[in-house]
Amino acid sequence: MSVGIIMGSDSDVPVVEKAKEVLEKFGIPFAATIRSAHRTPYDVQPIVTDWEVRGCQVFITAAGAAAHLAGAIASLTDKPVIAISLATENQTAVNGLDALLSSVMMPTGIPVATMAINGAANAALFAIKILALNDSAIQQKLREYRANLVSKTREKMEKLKESGWPD
Structure with missing residues (x-):
């Protein structure tokens, strides 16, 4: 544990x-x-x-x-x-x-x-x-987690633009 x-x-x-x-x-x-x-x-x-x-x-x-x-x-x-x-x-x-x-x-x-x-x-x-x-394996999982956060945020940025919000 x-x-x-x-x-x-x-x-x-x-x-x-x-x-x-x-x-x-x-x-x-x-x-x-x-x-x-x-x-x-x-x-x-x-x-x-x-x-x-x-x-x-x-x-x-x-x-x-x-x-x-x-x-x-x-x-x-x-x-x-x-x-x-x-x-x-x-x-x-x-x-x-x-x-x-x-x-x-x-x-x-x-x-x-x-x-x-x-x-x-x-x-x-x-x-x-x-x-x-x-623990390098946990470090790698954290990097992947953060990269996923970046991707999700960028997707939301694109959806906002696509829905007509000015950039």
């Missing part, structure tokens, strides 16, 4: 599904679980330790509201931690900004790479970029 995904709640699964899809598309082995920094704090350290033993190189976390999960995990590991800050519909008035700020404002010495609110796909892509530093 190269990537470990830890969600704070089962309500996070629909957003984190995008990270799962990206990791699967790239063929990256991963594991996922639910642990809460607030509700199950004593269950967080054992999963981090177990996954490190199993070869986890990057952790992705997902949490909303007072999103302390990424920081808790970052305090337990030397591996990179990537936070997906979640918008928690009907739970907070600021719709994800609270989670974003909780993940961004980490103390010196406990860094967390924080993605956009609900940015699960980019979290997976960032994890893949980290893994690619030491």
